[in-house]
Amino acid sequence: MASEKVDYDVVIIGAGISGINFGYRLQERLPNLSYTILESRHELGGTWSLFNYPGIRSDSDLYTFGFPWRPWEEQTAIAEGPLIIKYMKESAAMHGIDQKIQFNHHVNNADYSRTSKTWAFNVTANGTEQKTLRSKFYLICTGYYDYKEPLQAQIPGIEDFKGTVAHPQSWPQDLDYTDKNVVIVGSGATAITLLPNLAKKASTVTILQRSPSYVMSQPAEDSLEWGIRRLTWFSKPLQHRLLRWKWVLMPFLLTRFAYNFPQAARKMFGNLIQAQLPPTLPRDPHFNPTYNPFEQRVCLCPDGDYYAALRSGKGTVETGVIETVTPNSIKLVSGKELHPDIIVTATGLKLRFAGGVAITVDGTPLNIADKFIWKGVMIEDVPNAAYVMGYVDASWTLGADATAQMVCRILKQMQKEGVKEIVPRRSEYEKEHMKEEPLLRLTSTYVKRAKDVTPKTGATGQWRPRSYYYKDIMMAWFGDIKTGTEWVRGV
Template sequence: MAADKAIHDYDVVIVGAGISGINFAYRIQEQCPNLSYCILEGRHEIGGTWSLFKYPGIRSDSDLYTFGFSWRPWEEQSSIADGSRIINYMKESAAMYGIDKKIDYNHYVDHANYSSTSKKWSIDVTANGNEQKKYRCKFFLLCTGYYDYHEPLKSPIPGIENFKGTVAHPQFWDTEMDYDNKNVVIVGSGATAITLLPNLTPRANHVTILQRSPSYVLSQPKEDKLEKLIRACTWWSKPLEHKLIRWKWLLVPFLVSQFSYKFPLRARKIVSDVIQKQLPPSVSRDPHFNPSYNPFEQRVCFCPDGDFYQALREGKGSIETGVVDTVTADTIKLVNGKELHPDIIVTATGLKLRFAGGISVSVDGENYNFADKFIWKGQMLEDLPNAAFVVGYVDASWTLGADATAQLICRMMNQMRKENVVEVIPRRTEEEKKYMTEEPLLKLQSTYVKKGKSALPKAGNSGQWRARSFYYKDIMMAWFGDIKTGTEWNKMLV
């Protein structure tokens, strides 16, 4: 009995105090008030991605009206926000509902084992770097994101080890780094590169994006005309204003992405024309802004109020499309014969995918390999009892997917209590195991997704094993849909 006193017992343990973990905690308090819970956070503060990344200009690449919580509206008159404002919003939201009192910081989860005898999870934690702790719970929630916090993606750049200047990676940015009046080359073409260029140009001498292949970059006003109209017409009711603006951001991006999927060539033409109008005469759309794929086949990059294009027009920023031949002590030589002469190279080449934060998981002592398993409804894992994970969308805010998961799992836990069920396990039928075709969890063709595919579980092509589709469908499923097909519901044997 003395040993049991050292075990921290809860109904639910959430891993991760980022946007997903905070949202899950709120939904548990709201919909399952009878359940006890805690959040284990490996870092020193709330925030997840927004606590880790410190590079200049770090900001949301989704609108805050849907990236923010539905239960605590984003009140600023700007759809895009920088990292510090997002962290403050998350901290204020957590404090408002007492969620911050449920977080154990600097608690890194090493291993979690499910016992089919006790129907509970046993979780081994390293606290504050050296203290070993044990937690126990009935339901285990992984809100750990999808990438490795400790190691960035290492994309091969021939000869990079020869470079005598500074090499920086956005994931571990040195906030003391001096780039005043320096020539900076950013290797990469994703959202991070698009963010960095206009935020480095005010101090740097010149900033160049070097991309192997181009991306779509669209300007997004911090406040558009429709939002201004909604605010003018709802001056008498802040709640109505918040609701209408949120629904605008739910509906418009959905319609745009669906149009792009159904009419890809037409969407490509429209987007290309929009980009062309923003480019200075010195920058050609082809090849620099003429991707080989159609809009939304990979994630579209957005820049607030066109700051990226403004930097190009001012001449402080530029873009090169080509393949690196080699890097020397002070030069990047391209296969096409061009040379760049940077003082600083920023390797914005993507993230290293990592599922469940690298936690080692087992069932009855036997190792559980995530990559071998299929997902159930995009939120539970095949053969893994009483556990859920959060993954968002590639064409909408991450938080929307997180909230759909939270509401479905809360509904499931309430139903378990009503039916005296102690264990829910997703299972494929023998027929599904025989005929189901594998599909990717993240429907993106980005290099970092392709490289990290082996680290992620799989989606199927049928039934409850399909990947996420879109928010409206998923939230309806969470509220009213079937939560039993494809799962075993087991009661405690007396």
């Protein structure tokens, strides 16, 4: 069988939280393998480098969103973007991972050769230089949305508006919203973050939503964390371990409760929200979602800053459908009009698979939307490649690390058995009878709109979607890594 000289054993695409974590796991468990990280931007950080809107922060706790091998030291669970990217840069530098990153390297396409058992990456470096890099294994750590183009909101008449229209993904750094009336179109985590931060300088900030979200307050340090810190003052490693597992366990119990007892969860969430509302804003319709908790992402606001802004009178909420935008107003179907100086379209992300890299096998393009994901990790019919997808009801990094540990185990087993290629395959029975499931278990509009550009999961066997961290990490350590795949030895 023909061989092809490779530049690296492993090429990782993306230097965000997933790519950095993968670099660490490779160094830890397979130090004999060479790797590089190709990053299209000028710095590491992914989301936290790209987004710069006021108050950008995590929507998961940093005790689990942070790396398991470098504990989060701050005493606040929810952190703003600049602090997160500082932590990521320090973590990468501590282990020399930053020296493995090639910045301003945009991967145009990746082609796998079944003959040579190698990947060839066509790369544009520094905007002009064309090069080809080869590897044995391909790790896709590009997230799940389009970095170049935000989701364009379908708002009738928005092009006629004479004021400023801003999107959080491409926030104008010179935008002055002091004493301005701002309307944020959307009700997700970004809108919930923007309202209290814009309200510090704006005259008024209104969230305009078609339907509400669940918004839960998270104290900077709750009583359990306070107790853990004081009881474990003598051992920082023990303290970090307990804090991390507290944040793994509590969200897990909450989501299981919500999935199994949705009406009880609705009532509990509703009571918590009602207690924080100002008397001028009724819970129904503004804070009473039509869906159950965790059917869409539950938004967190640190120390209840979102509700504090509403109680101050600087922030408010309007629920309704936009009829049209005029040069100086937003007209709702109800007949009400809003008169903003600035409109912010916080209407979600444009989903994109593999960062837009065109993937081919022996030059034949793949229709990713027709493919299934094996164990939430590998793509059907795509050899020697893994795809990182985190959780929608827990922190992204938990899922990313479960994937990294499973892939490292697979690579070790490939070395042990002399295997050159592993490729997931559905059986003929599965192709005919297996029920399809969406990749992301969310009912959000931006997720529904992306079903034609993302792979699928199945209802049975090795093709089922991710479930929860405990199960996935046990699968990574001890689970079956052979069923549903072909392992091809070298000659």
